Amino acid sequence: MSTEEHPTPDRTPDPAPQGTAPRSLAEALRARDDASLSALLRTRPDLITPVPTDLTQLATRAGTRASVVRALERLDRFALQTAEALAVASDPAARDELLALLAGDDNDPAVTAAFPHALGTLREQALVWGPDDRLRLVRTARELLAPSPQHPSPTGLGPTVAEATAGMSPGRIQEIVAEAGLPTTHDSVSAVASLTALFTDRSRMSALLDTAPAEAVDVLSRLVWGPPYGQVTADPARHLRWLIDRGLLLPTAPGTVVLPREVALHLRAGRAHRVTEPVAPAVEAARTHRPQVVDSAAAGQAYTALATVEELLKDWHEGGPAVLRAGGLSVRDLKRTAVALDVAEPIAAFWVELAYAAGLLASDGEADERYAATPAYDEWLERPAAERWATLTSAWLAATRTAGLIGGRDTKDRTLSALGPGLDRSAAPEVRHRVLALLATLPEGAAATPDSVLAHLQWERPLRGDRSAAEDLRARLARWTLSESELLGVTGRGALSAQGRALLGLPSASARESGARAPSGPGDKLPAHKHHRPAVEAPLSETPRSPAEQAAAVAHAARLLAPLLPEPLDHVLLQADLTAVAPGPLERPLADTLGVLADVESKGGATVYRFTPGSVRRALDAGRSASDLHAFLAAHSRTPVPQPLAYLIDDVARRHGHLRIGAASAYVRCDDDALLSEILADKRSQGLRLRRLAPTVLAALADPAALLEGLRSMGFAPAAESAEGDVLITRAHAHRTPPRSAPVPVPDGPPVPDATLLGAAVRAIRAGDLASTTPRKDTQAPAPGNSELPRTSSAETLATMQAAVMTGEAVWIGYVNAEGAASQRVIAPIRVEGGFVTAYDHTADEVRTYPLHRVTGVAELADDQP
């Protein structure tokens, strides 16, 4: 294979002009026009990050493994199958050979029809290059897709005869050729070639297979669709031997045989794939409703969506739930919210995420962080309903956060919480667009079966290998899209509504009819973008719309929706069972007031309110008076206000505020109200801030002492009163502390010791005395004075200790304890090991263990007492 990246130096290096075959991918790219190149870069944007300096570099980059994998993963199933077929074809392959691999011997017309487009796609994406008679798959792609024992090909094909016989002895090859009924040749290459020719010749091959034993045919049929490898024993059965002898099975390793690619293709009637899927499975209509029904159902749901978001944020009005330390909403708060919204938890999670995505709610960023509505929410509330819907929907379409994941677990097995981290899935917006675009391919009013949508999506973006998790994600995203679009009213009863269509920027279905699948023209050498394709065929992500276009589409959708939304009403129906029914959405001020005055009992298209003493009290607390409420109800009721309701309001109002509560720090009471009037009339009492509560009681904001003082200064003779109402007798103040305990006596000397202590003391003294007074033998070290610690080298110390263990004698040691205090001790060592000496300490009268390194020195006790 010639190098793709660099033109072969001995040929003309200048770009191959149109018409001459390019010799490398770089040349092929060079030959493409600007539109074609920009189409390449649009589909493979990774190639221009960063922008390559020249086409050679672009070609190099297009051949890198990461980029090729990415490109392959974005191919639709048929394009991928075409690439896979090319990978098992000869290199380079002629167009017809490739087509034969896909269409099979029976020349499937559907495949033939779809083939030019698929090939065009591969060319456009620079995965395939070269003229029609010399099609080449980019080398990396070939490596990825071609079969090898380690990576079985999705085609299930094995190696070619040439590859499989590469290491075989020439003699063996000649034997096979002879067995196969071919004339022997003089070299292996020609032998392999003639064998290959036999295997690829349908009629000769059929003739050969006709002579095969039945079991042999059976074996072949087991291997034909792959995996092509089989196990054989050292002494294979007769029918296996028959196959092996004729090269229909070729050995790859001891005990393993493979079905050569040519044989498999013969048995498969030339097809590289068991099922070639030239066209995407059609999206099936589950049922069809009248478009008006769909639109109005969607509008109804759109209205519900608005009401729900509003209700959610109203619920969080006075401080929403706390933000978890790891971010997000706790499971309990989500549960609570779900109960408040009267929906299932996953649905509640969706609304919460939607409001978040639309910027209507966020964390408040305070020290004790909570979720709350944003200022944008207040603006949003003021806008017309259709615009509010448009805001929510466009936020949803573009969001990468996916509410469907909530409640699941991430790769580290942490629960994914609503509003929390880890919910972003970059594929989400694209899948949403695709799902809606697929729904748009159906006639207006038709609802798709979810399975057919999923099948179509899977065709568009099949996944190579076993990436079941990722596979799962796209399918799940699609399912979520279907249910979420229903919740939002983008679809109604499962079918895309007119406003949903407008949201995608699609013309209405009737206008689109003409754009049926255009037959692919002759120019399949041209990159795919030159083919006319129906608008819906192209994934929308391929042709991103400008923000202006998007805004226009959204505005159009809102315009379509607006007339379908119910008009707010200005009246309710009051009933004698103390309920009020609003037979539709209410004007906001009316709804707000009624929401305070009555409890909501049932929600939906209409709202049922119930008046209870509690709800009426709430309205009175909110500053309404009974007459206000009567007037309000009379004004907004279509029917006369029922008497029980009027009574309820009057009853509650009568008792409302009957008890009054206020703050006062002191009071003045007096049986003589004239005296109190006199106090109040006195200007000097103003500072005491007195208020008459009853004829005989004044409340004061001044404290009792100041009040007493003030009244005395005014010439009255007040007496203080205790909490029980007794007169307090004022005496000189005796200042007292809070309860305190008496100090503990600190005696001069120590307490008299008891007998135990004394005994211990004596013993210690005696031992110490023994240590200090016992005459000891002279050591080599400078003789320590009586007060000094003995000092010996550590080796000597060890030796002396060990000797003492043997003899059982006591020795005299100097010892420095952990605090650094030095002491002298007399010990009788018991054992010495591991740097410690265990000894009976005469001083302490017990067995102790001393680290040897703390022993400053050791001296033997003198045997003779002085």
Added chain:
Amino acid sequence: MNGPLIVQSDKTLLLEVDHEQADACRRAIAPFAELERAPEHIHTYRVTPLGLWNARAAGHDAEQVVDALVEFSRYPVPHALLVDIAETMDRYGRLTLSKHPAHGLVLTTTDRPVLEEILRSKRVIPLVGNRIDPDTVAVHPSERGQIKQTLLKLGWPAEDLAGYVDGEAHPIELAEDGWALRPYQKQAVENFWHGGSGVVVLPCGAGKTLVGAGSMAQAKATTLILVTNTVSARQWKHELVKRTSLTEDEIGEYSGTRKEIRPVTIATYQVLTTKRKGVYPHLELFDSRDWGLIVYDEVHLLPAPVFKFTADLQARRRLGLTATLVREDGRESDVFSLIGPKRFDAPWKEIEAQGYIAPADCVEVRVNLTDSERLAYATAETEEKYRFCATTATKRKVTEALVRKFAGQQILVIGQYIDQLDELGEHLNAPVIKGETSNAQREKLFGAFREGEISVLVVSKVANFSIDLPEATVAIQVSGTFGSRQEEAQRLGRVLRPKADGHQAHFYSVVARDTIDQDFAAHRQRFLAEQGYAYRIVDADELLADN
């Protein structure tokens, strides 16, 4: 889209009564939705799984239900709700109970996983026998009711195709001489007979006994009738003799005093639930004959032991009769699962509009406690509070005033507390009927009242039910069993029998203001208010002043 119906997301349906399509809509939704409230402007229906399954049992499918909703709905019906309805209805019929020629009663499924699921339930295991084949399991015949009830609770209702026993035949005909079943009574009988078993809900005074008699004439078999008390039993007997071909001798009374078992036997709940040495000796009455029909009068009062026994009677036809299927113990669903679904239900106001029950003026009279009473009320023990405010002396004055006001009409004074009643009886110079009054005495007094010999009767709660006093036109309620909604409705029912001269009935409820009496009254009135009876509120002072 301007239909009369609003479908709420909580599965309630609001029907605008004054809408021109209201009647058509009512007919369309009646098979699957329960009428919950019927006040003046907007009626509330509720869609429940039970209702949907009953609709399935009656041959309606999800498509029809959805169509009815979509057709009459003013706003788009929430998609989720439609899906839910379809899914719920789809659960019905996956399991069927039927008679197998070899294995007796069997439970079969069309959906094997469902059978596997329910067979794993601890509650089902003791009710079933051997697995006959992968789709069939034997059921102990005695557990027919129990398994239906259990499966209903598990959300997989079984369709009961095992049929009914005919019972011992006995000729019964309606003696329609000079009278005929009213259209709604006919409808009720028809619905019941078609459904096999079930509950008929009719307002007090709308002639439930005749629905019973009509059903018996359909069954033409021996019948067991269960009633609340002896007086009621006698009334049934009287009515049956009058309205059917049955003679006195064919009807037996099975009560505390008499134990007769005849082709038609009327038993009281009390005697059935008498427990002696831990057993119910009289429950064998159910097995004493091969009954072809069992009628449960005032089914809302069905006592718990009878519930249990009814579960074993699934092979017999069962008819439940009630005016107020509200149980403060919330066991309405047990009534439905054991006796049968609601087969007929007529809003009170509708029957009133047809002239079969008297129009009633419901008035709540609010009396103020005197200052000393208020003080006493405030300091009363919690459990004594209701008694205290309910028996305030002011109520006596109001009652007297009302009796004076309606002098010449037949007046019932109804109360809870015997002391209060005795005192009232004394002041009004009227006889008192209470628990200790003998049956003979009761019947004598009721008879005299019917004849107009006495015009005022003071009664305790013994007269709550089934006492037929057609001429009573005024009821004055001075106290009640706390917040019992059905008691209120039953008491109103005492005056709803249509009057010979067609004039209005009056129902006065005397309530002490600003006390728990008022709170209870509000709760008691809820059922009637939801049936469209708008209470007027009058101050006692006004009333006394007028007088």
